[in-house]
Amino acid sequence: MSETRVHFYQVGSFAVGNRLLSAGERTVQSDRRRTNSIDSGHRACQGCGEALGARYALDAAMRVTSGQLVAVNATGCLEVFSTPFPETSWQIPWLHSLFGNAPAVATGVAAAMRVKGRDQVRVVGQAGDGGTVDIGFGTLSGMFERNDDVLFICYDNEGYMNTGVQRSAATPPAARTATTDAVGPEPGNPFGQGKDLPRIAMAHGIPYVATATVADLHDLERKVERAMSFHGARYLHVFVPCPLGWGAASNDTIHLARLAKETGIFPVYEAEYGEVTGVTKIRRPAPVTDYLRLQRRYAHLFGHPGRPDVVARLQAMADANIARYGLLATEEDE
Amino acid sequence: MLQQIEGSHAIAESVARCRPEVVCAYPISPQTHIIEAIGAMVKEGTLAPCEFINVESEFAAMSVSIGASAAGARAYTATASQGLLFMIEAVYNAAGLGLPIVMTLANRAIGAPINIWNDHSDAMAVRDSGWIQLFAETNQEAADLHVQAFRLAEDLSVPVMVCMDGFILTHAVEGVDLLDQEQVDRFLPPYEPRQVLDPEDPASIGAMVGPEAFEEVRYLAHLRQLDALDRIPEIAAEFAEMFGRDSGGLVRPYRLADADTVIVAMGSVLGTIKDAVDERREAGERIGVLGITSFRPFPLEAVRQALGARERVIVVEKAFSLGMGGVLATDVAMAIGTTTLHTVVAGLGGRPITRVALLDMVDRARAGALEPLSFLDLDEGVIARERARMATVRRSGPFAENVLRDLGRPREDQA
Amino acid sequence: MFQVRIHGRGGQGVVTAAELLAVAAFREGRHAQAFPSFGSERTGAPVVSYCRIDDREIRTREPINAPDAVVIQDVTLIHQVDLFSGLEESGYVLINTSRTFTELGLGELVERCRPDHLMTCPATELALEHVGRPVPNAALLGGFAALTGQVPIHAIGDALRDRFGPTIGERNLAAATAAFDHVRAQMEVVSGAAAD
Numbered sequence: 001m002s003e004t005r006v007h008f009y010q011v012g013s014f015a016v017g018n019r020l021l022s023a024g025e026r027t028v029q030s031d032r033r034r035t036n037s038i039d040s041g042h043r044a045c046q047g048c049g050e051a052l053g054a055r056y057a058l059d060a061a062m063r064v065t066s067g068q069l070v071a072v073n074a075t076g077c078l079e080v081f082s083t084p085f086p087e088t089s090w091q092i093p094w095l096h097s098l099f100g101n102a103p104a105v106a107t108g109v110a111a112a113m114r115v116k117g118r119d120q121v122r123v124v125g126q127a128g129d130g131g132t133v134d135i136g137f138g139t140l141s142g143m144f145e146r147n148d149d150v151l152f153i154c155y156d157n158e159g160y161m162n163t164g165v166q167r168s169a170a171t172p173p174a175a176r177t178a179t180t181d182a183v184g185p186e187p188g189n190p191f192g193q194g195k196d197l198p199r200i201a202m203a204h205g206i207p208y209v210a211t212a213t214v215a216d217l218h219d220l221e222r223k224v225e226r227a228m229s230f231h232g233a234r235y236l237h238v239f240v241p242c243p244l245g246w247g248a249a250s251n252d253t254i255h256l257a258r259l260a261k262e263t264g265i266f267p268v269y270e271a272e273y274g275e276v277t278g279v280t281k282i283r284r285p286a287p288v289t290d291y292l293r294l295q296r297r298y299a300h301l302f303g304h305p306g307r308p309d310v311v312a313r314l315q316a317m318a319d320a321n322i323a324r325y326g327l328l329a330t331e332e333d334e
Numbered sequence: 335m336l337q338q339i340e341g342s343h344a345i346a347e348s349v350a351r352c353r354p355e356v357v358c359a360y361p362i363s364p365q366t367h368i369i370e371a372i373g374a375m376v377k378e379g380t381l382a383p384c385e386f387i388n389v390e391s392e393f394a395a396m397s398v399s400i401g402a403s404a405a406g407a408r409a410y411t412a413t414a415s416q417g418l419l420f421m422i423e424a425v426y427n428a429a430g431l432g433l434p435i436v437m438t439l440a441n442r443a444i445g446a447p448i449n450i451w452n453d454h455s456d457a458m459a460v461r462d463s464g465w466i467q468l469f470a471e472t473n474q475e476a477a478d479l480h481v482q483a484f485r486l487a488e489d490l491s492v493p494v495m496v497c498m499d500g501f502i503l504t505h506a507v508e509g510v511d512l513l514d515q516e517q518v519d520r521f522l523p524p525y526e527p528r529q530v531l532d533p534e535d536p537a538s539i540g541a542m543v544g545p546e547a548f549e550e551v552r553y554l555a556h557l558r559q560l561d562a563l564d565r566i567p568e569i570a571a572e573f574a575e576m577f578g579r580d581s582g583g584l585v586r587p588y589r590l591a592d593a594d595t596v597i598v599a600m601g602s603v604l605g606t607i608k609d610a611v612d613e614r615r616e617a618g619e620r621i622g623v624l625g626i627t628s629f630r631p632f633p634l635e636a637v638r639q640a641l642g643a644r645e646r647v648i649v650v651e652k653a654f655s656l657g658m659g660g661v662l663a664t665d666v667a668m669a670i671g672t673t674t675l676h677t678v679v680a681g682l683g684g685r686p687i688t689r690v691a692l693l694d695m696v697d698r699a700r701a702g703a704l705e706p707l708s709f710l711d712l713d714e715g716v717i718a719r720e721r722a723r724m725a726t727v728r729r730s731g732p733f734a735e736n737v738l739r740d741l742g743r744p745r746e747d748q749a
Numbered sequence: 750m751f752q753v754r755i756h757g758r759g760g761q762g763v764v765t766a767a768e769l770l771a772v773a774a775f776r777e778g779r780h781a782q783a784f785p786s787f788g789s790e791r792t793g794a795p796v797v798s799y800c801r802i803d804d805r806e807i808r809t810r811e812p813i814n815a816p817d818a819v820v821i822q823d824v825t826l827i828h829q830v831d832l833f834s835g836l837e838e839s840g841y842v843l844i845n846t847s848r849t850f851t852e853l854g855l856g857e858l859v860e861r862c863r864p865d866h867l868m869t870c871p872a873t874e875l876a877l878e879h880v881g882r883p884v885p886n887a888a889l890l891g892g893f894a895a896l897t898g899q900v901p902i903h904a905i906g907d908a909l910r911d912r913f914g915p916t917i918g919e920r921n922l923a924a925a926t927a928a929f930d931h932v933r934a935q936m937e938v939v940s941g942a943a944a945d
Contacts, residue, residue, distance in 0.1 A: 070531045072401060073540075083541035093531040095404050096540030097427050101397035104389065108356060108401020108409070109531060111385040115355040115407055121533055139397060142390030338775035340768070472808075502810050507768045507783040509775060605808030688811045 028059045028221050035062040035091055037071075042089040043081040047250030049240030049257060050078050050155040053214045054126065057153055057238065060224035061124055062092065068121045070095070070109050074102035074131030077162045078155065100135035102127050103143040106150040114149070122228060123149065129156040129170035133195045144204035147232040151224075154197065154235070157242035165245040169195040172265075173317070174310050175297045177245075182300035191313060201235040202274045210270035213239040215258035219280065223270060239266045247296025259291040264318035267325045281329040282322070288315045336511040341473040341503045342367030344510040345412075345438055348477040350381045351518040352436075352484045354410040355525075356402035357386050358395040362417040363450050364500035365440040369412055392417035396424035396435075403433035404539055406530040408484065410435070414500055415442035418456045422463075429464030429555070431540060432528070434487035436480065437465075440500040441601065441652075443683040447734040451684020452500040453652040454601065457629070458661045464555050466494040466562050467630040468582065469600040473503050473510050475627075478581030481513060482569050484522055489565055490558050491528045497629075499602040501684070513577060521576060559631040566628050584633035586625035587640050589615055593622030594645040595696060598637075598666055600626045603650065603680070603687050610692040621696065626662065637669035646674045646699050650692070650710070652681040659707040680710035716740050750803040751899050752813045755889075756832050757822030760792040762886035766820070767798035769890055769912060773904035774802045782807045795830050802899055818897055821845060822872070822885050827853055838862055843892050843932070845872040845885045865939045868896050870928045879924035880917070891925025895932035902929050 018030040028034050037058035044051035062069050073079045073096045082089040083096070097105045106125030113121045125143075127136055132154035143150055159177050160166040167177040173191040176182040180189040201209045207230040212220040220238060227234040241248060241256040248256055260266035261280065265288060268280035289311060292298040301307045322328055339347075345368050349357075357376065359369035373388075375381035385402075389395045392413050399409040413421065418439060428435050443449040444456055457467055466486065470476035476498040483494040498504060513521075529539060543551050563584065570582035588608055590596065597607050604625045614621050624640050626633075641647055647670060649663035658664075660677030667675050678695055681687045691710050698704040716737055724730045753770065757763035764785040771783035779802055786797035799813045814834070818841035821832055833842070838861055844850070846869045850859050859867060870892040872885030880887070887909055894902045905925050910918035 068533050070405065070533065080542060083538055085538075085541040085543065088538040088541060090538045091536060093533055093536040094538045094540075095401065095531055096538075097397060097400050097431070098423055101393060101400075101424060104394040104397030105401035105404075107387065107389075107394075108358075108398035108403070108407075109405040110401075111356045111387060111398065112402040112405030112407035112409075115383045115385045116405075117383075138391060139394050142394050145390070146387070338772045338781060499810075502784070505785055506810075507771045507781075508807070509780060602810045606810050609809045686812045688814065689809065 027218050028063050029056060029217070031063075034059050035067065037062050037069075037092050038082060038089045039091055040089075041087065043084055044077070045244050045250070047241075047243040047253040048077075048081075049214045049242060049253045050128065050157060051081065052217075052253070053155050053220065053238040053240045054078055054153075056214075056217045056220050057224050057236065058092065058124065060221040061122070061151065061228055064225045064228045065120075065122045067092075069093075070113075070121060070123050072097070072102050072106040072109060072123065072125045074125075074127030074136055075099035075162075076128040076131050078126065078128065080162060099131055101139050102131060102136055103150065103152055104139040106152065107143050107146070107148040110149045122151070125150050125152040127152075127154060128161070129154060129158060130160045130168045132156075133169045133197050141200075141204070144201060144206050144233045144235070147206060149231050149233070151227050151234045151236065154237045155240045156237055157240050157245060159242070159245050161242050161245040170197070172314075174301060174307075174314060176300060177297070187300045187307070188297070198235065198237045198271075201237075202271050204233070205274045206233040206235065207231070208234040208270070208272055209237075210235075211237045211239070211266070211268050213257040213261050213266060213268060214241070215254050215261060216268070216280070219268070226270070245297070247299070248294055252294055256291065256294060259286055259294070262286045263288045263291050264322040264327055265291060265314075267321045267327060269325055276325070279325050279327060282327045283329060285328065288318050335514065336509055338507060339473075339510050339512075340367065340505065340507045341476065341498065341510075342505065343371050344473050344477045344512060345480060345498070345504075346371030346375070347512050348480045349410055349436075349438075350375050351513060351515050352410075352481060352522055353384075353408065354381075354436075355384055355407035356399065356409045357384060358389050358398045358409075358411040359386065360389050360392050360395045360413070360417065362392070362414050364442060364452075364504045365412045365414045365417070365438065367504065368438055368440070392421040393424055396421040396428060396437075399435045399437075400424060400428050400431065400433055403428070403435050403527075404431065404529070404531050406525070406527050406532070408488075408525045409433075410437070412438035412440065414440040415444055415450075415456045419444060419459060422460060425460050425465065426463045428493045432491040432555070432558075433493060434484075434491050434525070435493040436483045436487055437493065437495050438480070439495050439497045440504045441497050442500040449683040452502050453682045453684065454497070455653045455682075457495070457497045458653040458655075460495075461630055461661070464492070464559070465630065466492055466559070466566075466628070468494065468496050468566075468628055469626065470496060470498040470503065471586065471602060471604045471625060471627075473498075473506060473508055474579075475581045476503060477510050477512055478573065478579065481518055481521060482573055482582045485569055486562065486565055488525050489569075490561055492558050492562065497601065502602045511579070517577065521573065562631050563628075563633055582627060584628045584636045585640055586627055588623040588625065590622035590624065590640060593620050595619075595621045595648065595699065596624055596641055596644050596646075597621070597648050597650055597692075597696070598624045598626065598641075598662070599650040600629060600662065601652070603652070606687055606689055607650065607692060610689045610696075613689070614693065614696065619696075629662070632665045634665075634669045637666060641666070641670045641673065644673055646676065648676045648678055648695065648699055648704070650678045650680050650687070650695075652679075654679045675706070676704045677707045678704075678710050679708070685711060750801055750807065751818070751897070752816045753800045753802070753818045753820065753893070754813050754816040755798045755800070755820045755822065756826055756830060757796055757886075758792075758826070759794045759796050761796075761822045762884050763796040763822060764798045765912070766822070766886035766890060767800040769887070769905070769908045770800045770893070770900065771802075772908040772911060773890070773900040774800075776904045776907050777900060779804060780807050786812070795826055816840060818843070818893065820889055820893055822889060824848075824853060827855065833858060836862075839866070841866045841897050842868070843889060843896050844869045845889055847871040847874070864943070865936055866896070868892065868932050868935055870931050872924075872928055875924045875927045875931070879927060880920045887921035888924040888928040891928035892932040894925075895929045895936065902926060
């Protein structure tokens, strides 16, 4: 499916209403016959980015597989809020085993489908950032390396939110969490190399790797559909703000996701067989302070005296992303 | 067909004839020969359809098995020792989900200190996991137990672990009469899951269960174990009727009639014990053996009936609970109540259990000189010397290495 | 029950020798049990394997502490490892060497044991000649068959063909047969000497 190039913006967010698109280009969610893979009534917090991302991703996967889909879930918010038994939000076959093994369990499901001659049934594994970059990293890398036929989706909200907002390897520098308090000379999460999982995924040479945010749901759907056009291991890293864990307003989820992309903090791109094939350009560049100031987890960087030095380091990280992926739009892009 | 075959290869052949559909492999001694042989069968196409997956860890081996089993495939894997401990979270999970995975456990000690030889510490570490645990006495029984294990697991939707002594059985070449494909097919019907991931009939599996229902859910799992106490002998009887061979069951009594002394044990050491008991029977001693085949579920009633009112019961076990004593003995004690019970921990980390040592043990028991808990062939001297070192020097160093150094010293230096 | 202990070094086919012996005995309708010393031994390290042969089911799992026969694949183990531990006076010893027991410093053994039970065989040379590789295990099995009479040479041949296929199996059998003849000839000399 080709990328949509539309130039009439109806709202300040640059969102494009479905009614302005042709029927074939409209989002899955605009279709009244969509599957609602995750049905309403689940127990996610207001403004949960993960619930939004998962629903769009799985409905898109459902459409492209004609409903022949099984989801495997790691332990975490998504698992807990979706299955307060006897209620379940899942309209699709769904299996939760453990925190650290969702990629391997997904491999097993895919193997069973293949051996049963049901290759049309596709498998999605999903986890938060803890289940992906930390405890599930070994099984994820194994699944990538074997090129098992699984789309694995990480909903990255940059910490262990289910257990009460602790630091993960995806927590950004300077962010306050319950285990990286905003005290001492280096408040919040220490600066380090971080763990850039999309690039680690690319290093496995798997067919498809992409990043997305819940600010551009049409892009998320398109990437899921693109991912499902490949067989083998695929990885989708979705940026999903967590109002509770980040100390942000529930109604700022989309706004924060968009700012993460527009500041360069979260580069949005896709890659095939280890090579970047497409980058979503920044439309309206913004300084990282616009993004940081909306979140209490960074509150210690501002106020008096504040930590302009730390903010500058974060800005430098964003600038490095912009340079690495060529995120700034040129005249030609406009 | 009766053939002279390595234990591991016999298991691989036996498992292959059970038509597993997903087999996960991660190497750990002494389990390797089993999965290598199955891998070769899949690669050459003699075992098909089957997905053979070289996973990156034991944790993944059990996790892939969970996914495969939940999606309706017959799943098999094998492990040992540290590997079992590395997958332990998934081991519990498979049982909790009620997935009928079959796994061979090539019993091996657990470190530190690292030790690749046989004992039963690994199996004991997961005795409460909800898996059925069957112990094989010989390679013949191990081969037969795998066929029964798939049947049992799928009947009850409970995973089954077939425990066989690492090296002692896995690497022994001896006569094994393997069932052929037609025979296994007659005994083991295709897997019909109770629960399955199917887009045509979506179900959510693995939801959180809170205080309002957790106890009931666990109790139901316990009841399935109790069901197994019925099914295990039934399946063994059916197996015996079909193939004319006694394999499996709950317990294995040997020369128990009129015995005043009974030795209880599990696994391959039973053979050595039976030889020792035969020797004493010929000398007129009233002694017998009770082999435990089903360790989980533990056959309390069968053990109670078999042991009845004996003068003394000696449990010889290849594992123990540090700070407590016998593991199997604790279960046996629960079955028999007040009879004099001795626990003899033996064969740890591959130490040979000899007929001579066993006979000495029996003599000490008869003379009233056997402690409630004792360790067979324990070198008291080396222990006393290390305890003395620890008492005199604060930084006495790593005790395992100290013991090795002590044993490596010339004798006169030790005195 | 006849119990055999085979000593050698990693890479010399010590474990295979015990397995082949067990298969040969099995093919003769006997019960047999072969097992290695279960170490994580590397190439060149001392290795022990065991084989039991009986006319009834073998139940014991203890290591062989009182062997009826000891086969030594590598003379460099002599005086390094307690090779003859538990060996009865009536026991058999077969050593891969072209030297004599006395030359190897095993005079004590010569005094203790029956002379027709102590045999040597240049198995490595025979293997090089017939198989082309210095792996003495098959040849020693031939020598063992001659020395103890526990298994016939044709059963050793069957086991070798089973294990290595017709071509390599045949070559190994040629080495085994040569060793069989060598040991048989040596035994005739000894019994002749005894008769004198």
